[in-house]
């Protein structure tokens with residue numbers, strides 16, 4: 001049986017590092033490639049690591065061209081890149097609670113990390129996935145990126161940047177239906193997961209609703225085989241339920 005290769009982008013994060021481990025354990029892929037800004041202190045022998053600064057498109061393009069030139073056929077690419085809080089231009093960025101909290105530095109941070117960098121990867125990985133084998137391209141999005149499902153408000157930058165990512169996914173799927181008919185794109189909401197991203201916001205999470213990275217990653221990997229190009233794009237939560245866009 002044909003075994004494709006898998007690529008995890010944002011592989012050093014809480015969810016990304018767990019994805020790499022479970023993909024290796026599954027033995028479903030010929031090789032597992034891992035892209036991150038920093039390499040792990042204890043690399044795993046079976047993983048092919050690539051240190052890439054995704055803020056420069058030239059770095060993304062040259063990695064993808066080099067993998068393509070080596071004829072490495074990928075059937076799974078997953079991007080875990082994203083941020084809910086951090087530092088931009090030496091200023092802390094935290095999710096906005098009200099209109100007065102909006103400023104361009106924070107919006108720059110959210111859109112750069114949650115929308116623009118994933119969009120540049122979306123453009124460059126097509127050449128790795130296109131082919132005769134069914135392939136999945138997954139982006140970690142978030143339920144708060146749903147325009148239809150927005151009941152609570154707040155978190156302007158994070159919400160809007162994930163909604164914009166979802167729109168890029170929908171638009172790209174329409175184009176791929178014409179030029180790369182084997183690729184299904186998935187926007188995935190992992191639930192609230194115990195990682196550095198959710199740490200400052202875990203107090204309000206209902207009991208039993210703070211998941212481990214291991215749980216949400218196994219949910220995702222279990223649902224992937226059932227997803228088809230015909231029904232793509234998907235916007236799915238950790239239970240495999242469709243979220244309204």
Ligand SMILES: NC(=O)c1ccc[n+]([C@@H]2O[C@H](COP(=O)([O-])OP(=O)(O)OC[C@H]3O[C@@H](n4cnc5c(N)ncnc54)[C@H](OP(=O)(O)O)[C@@H]3O)[C@@H](O)[C@H]2O)c1
Nearest residue numbers: 010012013014015037080081082140142192193195197198
């Ligand atoms: N955790 C949750 O509760 C939750 C809920 C909904 C959605 N999500 C989504 O799930 C994804 C993974 O989140 P996580 O919980 O694993 O968070 P995390 O541990 O903070 O990991 C985030 C990842 O994004 C990468 N990243 C951030 N800014 C970057 C930049 N400017 N350039 C390149 N890489 C950058 C990080 O790389 P470095 O390691 O190099 O910093 C890291 O690999 C995110 O897209 C997030 O929005 C998470």
